[in-house]
Amino acid sequence: MKLPEHGANPHRLYEQAGHKQPSGVIDFSENVHPFGPPIFLKEQWGDFYNLLSSYPDPLAEPFRSAAAEYHGVGKERVAAGNGAAEIFTWLAKRYRGKRVTLVEPAFSEYRSTLESGKIHILEIDLKPEHAWQLKLEDVKKQVGNCDALYVCNPHNPTGRLLDLAELEEIATLCKGKCELVIDEAFIDFIGEHASFIPLLKRYPHVIIVRSMTKMYALAGLRLGYVIAESSIIRELTRSAAHWNVNGLAAAAGARCFSEEAYRERIIRAAASERAKMEAYLEMMGCPFVPSAANFLCFQLPNPERSEPFFHAMLEAGIVLRHTYSFKGMDGEWFRIGMKSASAMERLRKEMQQWFQDN
Ligand SMILES: Cc1ncc(COP(=O)(O)O)c(C=O)c1O
Structure with a gap:
């Protein structure tokens, strides 16, 4: 079966x-919560309806600027995707023919996107006897062998959170050896104080992936984004489809950031x-x-x-x-x-x- x-x-x-x-x-x-999207979407549905007949902005504005402002980063360091899932397809292109380490068990799209790019996948296996915690010594052993390490924080499927001190140790271990991709699809359930984004300036080899799906119950709209060095953003988006983010998603997603x-x-x-x-x-x-x-x-x-x-x-x-x-x-x-x-x-x-x- x-x-x-x-x-x-x-x-x-x-x-x-x-x-x-x-x-x-x-x-x-x-894992989408049961309370539905923010109510403004229903109340202003008529305004959103009017967006449907025009082509959206090719750089996903106004969403891109709103995300940049929300996180206090320059907009050249942000790119929006058709869900975080699309961003993982861009990352798989970035690492084509290279070596990527996954922390298993893991969200299955990491592996399926990487496998389609002839990428050699290495693994760090979390263990129930260690309460599924990521051990720094396992990271240390692996960082010299790969071009990128994917870490999900909080981790799907376990929900375990690495605190910023632990993440900084991991980022330091990766420095000069491999890139660190942190999937923060569920970080909104803790809050921005747990996000690595404010530390990015010190760690230019770190790439953050975010999703609007989970916190805002927008799984059907498809919206996610990536924050990294502007040179990485340029390279990641080179192969993205023109208008990859639809106009509804770009407008609604931009509004979501003010829904404190x-x-x-x-x-x-x-x-x-x-x-x-x-x-x-x-x-x-x-x-x-x-x-x-x-x-x-x-x-x-x-x-x-x-x-x-x-x-x-x-x-x-x-x-x-x-x-x-x-x-x-x-x-x-x-x-x-x-x-x-x-x-x-x-x-x-x-x-x-x-x-x-x-
Ligand atoms: C850990 C993790 N990252 C990324 C995604 C993809 O999110 P999106 O809906 O934004 O494509 C999911 C979806 O389940 C997920 O569980």
Whole structure:
């Protein structure tokens, strides 16, 4: 049985897992929060409608300038992509024929974009016995062997956060040896104080990838960006399609940066649901990884029961993110995105029922 490599699109999972999809499915497999995009998008939909008939700005304005201003960097150091996913395709071109180290388990698009570019992939394997923490000695061993190291912070799938001191140590280890690509797709769930962007000036070999998908619930709009030295930005975007970012995304994304109250509300809600879920998992004796993001990885007290549990949850309309495609987790862990309080309650209720029946 081959299950989908990504979360979301639950109908595909039901199809591939051989189950009939029940009504009232709750999808915990995707990490987009449940509160919807900022309300201005609905209120000003008419203004956005008017953008559709014109070609967008080829440099994704006004988004590019708004992102630059939000982060306090020059706009020549920013480029916008059709989601962070597009930026990983640019990076794969940058490293074509070279060597890139991935920290596994990892977001699957790193590998799939790199594999299409004849890139030799090296690995640092995170270990459950080290609580999935990235060890500096492993980084040290690898930096001399590769042209780039990809680090996801906070890490998907575990949600583990490297603090700035740890990241600076990693950036220092990479200096003069390889570039460091930090994927900050989920950093908004902690806040800008956790971002490496303000430190970039001291580390010109560091490239930051960001996504508007996660914090602003804009997965369908497709918008992400990269911040790096201007020479790197020029090289990365050389092969990008003209008008790669649509006009709606550029206009809406630019407005999102001023949504401070929205961001605070989402951060608070995710933290509160995470705390309730962690307390439940603790009570049930389920190991979990302490997460800083809006998702959480856990195991059953008896991980050998993972497969029947996953399928029983599917039948109950609960879609968990399986981890067969995450190296080292091998289906014996589950990742859940934090959803509304009532959805999380339903998850705990279904899990409780399963624990009672099994
Ligand atoms: C770690 C990580 N980076 C990047 C992305 C891609 O984000 P986007 O929707 O902006 O393409 C994802 C999407 O799931 C992700 O999990």
